[in-house]
Amino acid sequence: MSKKKNNGVNIRSGMDKDSLREDIKLHLRHTLAKDEYSTTNWDRYKSVALTVMDRLNDRMLNTQQHFYKSDAKRVYYLSMEYLIGRLLDNMLVNLDVRDIVAEALDEVGLDYEDIREHEWDAGLGNGGLGRLAACFLDSMATLGIPAIGHGIRYDYGIFYQKIQNGYQVERPDLWLKYGNPWDIVRPKVQYPVEFYGNQGTVNSSNGNVHYKWENTHRVKAVAYDTPIPGYDNGIVNYLRLWKAESSAAIDLKSFNQGQYIDAVRDNQLEENISRVLYPNDKVFVGQELRLKQEYFLVSASLQDIIRRFKKMSSDFTKLPEKVSIQCNDTHPNLAIPELMRYLLDEEHMDWDKAWDITKNTMAYTNHTLMPEALEKWPVSLMRNLLPRHLHIIYEINRRFLNDVKIKLGDDKNRLSRMSIVGEGENPVVHMAHLGIVGSRKVNGVAALHSRLLKESMFKDFNEMYPDKFTNKTNGITPRRWLKQCNPKFSELITKHIGDDWITKLDELKGLNKLADDKEFQKAFADIKVENKKRLADYIKENNNLDVDPNSMFDIQIKRIHEYKRQLMAALHVITLYNRLKENPDLDIAPRTVIFAGKAAPGYTMAKLHIKLINSIGEVVNNDPDVSDKLKCVFLQNYSVSLAEKMIPAANLSEQISTAGMEASGTGNMKFALNGALTIGTLDGANVEIKEEVGDDNIFIFGLEVEDVEQMRREGYNPWNYYNGNEELKKALDQIRDGHFSPENKELFHPIINALLHEGDYFMVLADYEAYVKRQEEVSELFKDQDEWNRKAILNAANIGKFSSDRTIRDYNDEIWQAPEIGELKPE
Known part of the structure; x- marks a missing residue:
């Protein structure tokens, strides 16, 4: 591909400093x-983003043309959430030009660190589910798997959290306030999405009866694409997000008669489908708008998938050979x-x-062990909104239950x-059951989680x-969660073991031999303190609180x-506080306990916990x-960039x-990768982290899954623990009696x-009690900084499995079986 040059500079494609600098100036x-x-x-930031987009678009077109010419099998990742955060740093890291761009900006008198802070987080997810999806897109591109992510382009992402007088207050997340330079609108890529109506029949010429969905209400889905570059390999996949638009023209008659609200009302209702991300509180509540969103995502994405497939073949029996659809949780199981x-x-x-084609094309990932979090849509709602689909689900279920009788016997309880x-007065459709029956593979997201799915929640299905x-x-992407967010530590690692770890994280095992090296320990410790000073400055600026960077950041x-x-x-903070009040000279490691996170707006108890933490801090x-x-400090508006x-x-x-309640967790992996020690229960991926880093390098405590189940069966009495531990009793009494809420002594009674x-x-x-005792060991170890740093380095060294x-x-090996091309040189 020829490149236009201006005085030797590759306009809009060169990766050298001069090309980037001149393109930034041209865009501005x-x-x-x-x-x-x-x-x-904002203009300066946007000019840099547009310059990067020039390079990404060039590579994306090459990548997609390569996949098309090779007729590669494609993976389609369907997710209601993508917590992608800020993109500038991520894009430049994966293109491996962050330092070059920083130099180019410096030559025109601009500071890269200052510019990147002006990007707004794209918060199109609630937490771990959406962040996982973003990491997966990064890895698919880095491995060179032909993959497209599908989601919804919400006008408002996860709410902006303000802390006012210790309480969470929600504000709209205006992430699109100034536009989004990272997406490409595709106005010609739009599909009709149908709702409501009824199921009709058609008699074909051969006498067979076919069903059809008729008298529907139509909404348009318009595509917006965001490039997803692999790490330094020339490959750029993309994330396609759907925006809802009205398919009907404005009612001009009403408008001319001055009835403006009537004229735009229907249009606004249709466009509400992609208006806002539903905040997740881990308890499923059926809402028509949410079901509309889920079907909107599914319908538009499948039309897109089928259009692309039909370009290459009209033989749908080959669909499973060319298409693999992964449903991220139950949300896309429609x-x-x-x-x-x-x-x-x-x-x-x-x-x-x-049915054979469908179940060999679909795969379903389960993300929860809590039955109350599994989607169960009321039949009445689905009959109204998606009548044809409900009919199909009933037929899937009828045939499935017949198969169960044949294989497992006519056990009425099992069949139920x-x-x-579901049965009863208000029957529901169990979306997890639909996902299991209609997929080729069903996966959990950690070894313990997957075992419990098979042994308890889905035992019959197994x-x-x-x-x-x-x-x-x-897993987590080491590009964002080490190379990008911790550049000094990344440079230290690369200096000692090379840079293969960026795409082969197991290479970090080379750090094992450096864990006892005093020079490496000191370099690691200095970087950690530097990172802590940066966070301390942030806390001072945002919370007006001085914290000691030499204290333990918990x-x-x-x-x-x-x-x-x-x-x-x-409660542990209160316990430490009480101990220090009784003995100010107590020999414990100084500690700064830092919390951040959002509670779903309707989750009253979680919001009260935020207030309690802030009141304890006061x-x-x-x-x-x-x-x-x-x-003790609570940082407001937790986001990807704050996590960084x-x-x-x-x-x-x-x-x-x-x-038994956390399916996996990924924060645990990010912390360990960056050289933090974990205190945790044997839950989720903690189990596997313990196996990798070693029993001596993690602080495990408390009840295990079987203990929890046994105590629930035999009867658990919390009063025994209250009366049996003086420090616990004192802490709870202080909360109850208003020690932390003197203005309203009954404020925290719901917690008690x-x-x-x-x-x-x-x-x-x-x-x-087990937690507090383990925390005492943490404190003692932190006093011995050499030993603490040795263990922290061993954590980073042995976390490679969690890439x-x-x-x-x-x-890909077990479910998708798509090609991995690894690298694609720019033309």
């Missing part, structure tokens, strides 16, 4: 129409009846052939447990389909939920008796969920009621 003047007198920080509907109604295929459509369930332990960051047990960490941080040894500041600064990673009078379902009190590259290769 000719694309944005700004000069040195009118330009703003793809199963939607693909059946297309094959039956549009291609007029017989049921058995259509396994039915896709007996029916013993080869269907598999494990795919989650960090818990994740969604605020009772099962994640931020409350237990808060007392602790303003008490001169303890202020040199203990601080917090994770490299952490000494201790809190992963303390009730055993949940713990003592309502059974303490998440067993905070049962694990408290998302490994996870994606596992998916």
Whole structure:
């Protein structure tokens, strides 16, 4: 491909400093129409983003043409959430030109660090699910797998969290306020998405009866593409997000008569489908708009997939050979009846052939062990919104239950447990059951999680389909979560073991031999303190609180939920506070306990936990008796970019969920990769992290899954723990009596009621003593900085298994079986 040159500079394609510098200047003047007198920080940021997009678009076109010419099998990743965060740094790291761009900017008097701070996080996800999807896209591109992510382009992402007087207050997330330079609108790539109507019949010429969906209401799905570059390999995949637009013209008659609201009302209602991301509180609540969103994603994506397939073949029996669709959680599982509907109604295929194609094309990832979080859509709602799909689901279920009777016997209780459509006065469609029955493979996301799926939640299904369930332990991309967010540590690693670790994370094992090296330990420790100073500056600026970078940074960051047990960490802060009040000279390691995370707007208890943490901080941080040894702070508006500041600064990673409740976790992996030690329960991926880093390099405590189950069976009495531990009793009494809420002494009574009078379902009190004792060991170890750093280095060295590259290769080897081209040289 020829490149136009200007004085030897490759305009819009060169990766050298001169080409990048000149393109930035050209975009500023000719694309944005700004000069040195009118330009703003946003303009400068956008000119850099547009310059990067020039390079990405060039590579994306080459990549897609290569996949098309080779007729490669494609992977389609369907997810309602993508928590992609800021993209500038990520794009430049993967193109391997971050330092070059920084130099180019410096030559025109601009600071790269300042410019990248002006990008708004793309918060199109609630937490781990969406962040995992973003990591997976990065790894698919890095491995060279022909893959496209599909999602929704929400106008408003996860809400912006303000902390006012200690309370969470939600504000709209205006991530598109100034536009998004990273997406490419495809106005010609649009599909009709149907809702409502009824199921009709058509008699064909051969006498067969075919069904059709008629009298529907139509919405348009318009495609917006974001390039996803692999790491330094010339490959650029993309994420396709769908925006809802009205398919009807404005009612001009109403408008001319002055009835503006009537004229635009229907258009606005249709466009509401992609208006806002639903905040997830881990308890499923059926809402029509949410079901509309899920079908909107599925319908548009499948039309896109089928269009691309039909360019190469009209033989749908080959669909599983050319297409693999991965459903990220139950949300996209409507793809199963939607693909059946297309094959039956549009291609007029017989049921058995259509079903064989469908179940060999689909795969489903389960992300939860909590039954209350599994989607169960009311039949009445689905009958109204998706009548044809409900009919297909009923037929899938009828045939499935017949198969169960043949294979496992006519056990009414078993049939009831396994039915896709629930029974009773208000029947529901179990979306997880639909996903299991209609997929070739079903996977959990950690070894423990996958085992529990087979042994408990989906035991009947595992007996029916013993080869269907598999494990795919989650992973994180080392590009963003080490090279990008912790550049000094990355440089140190590369200096000693080379840079192969960036795409082969197991290479970090080369650090094992350096864990006892005093020079390497010192370099590691200096970098950690530098990262902590950066976070301390952020805390000072945003919370007006001075924290000591030499204290232990004890960090818990994740969604605020009772099962994640931020409350237990808060009780530990109170315990340390009480100990220091009784003995100010107590010899403990100085500690700064840092929380961040969002509670779903309707999750009253989680929001009260945020208030409690902030109230504890108010007392602790303003008490001169303890202020040199203990601080407690809650950082508002947790996001990907805030995580990028917090994770490299952490000494201790809190992963303390009730055993059997966290499917995997990925924060645990990010912390360990950046040289933090973990305190945690044997839950989720903690189990496998322990296996990798060694028992001596992780602080495991508390009840295990079987202990929790046994205590629930035999009867768990939280009062026994309250009465049996004086420090716990004192902490709970202080919360109850208003020590941390003198303005309203009854403010935290609901927390005490949940713990003592309502059974303490998440067993905070049962694990408290073991947790506090383990924290004492943490404190003692931190006093010995050489030994602490040795263990921290060993954590980073042995975390290579948890690269998302490994996870994606596992998916591809067992489920997708698409090509991995690895590298594609630019033309």
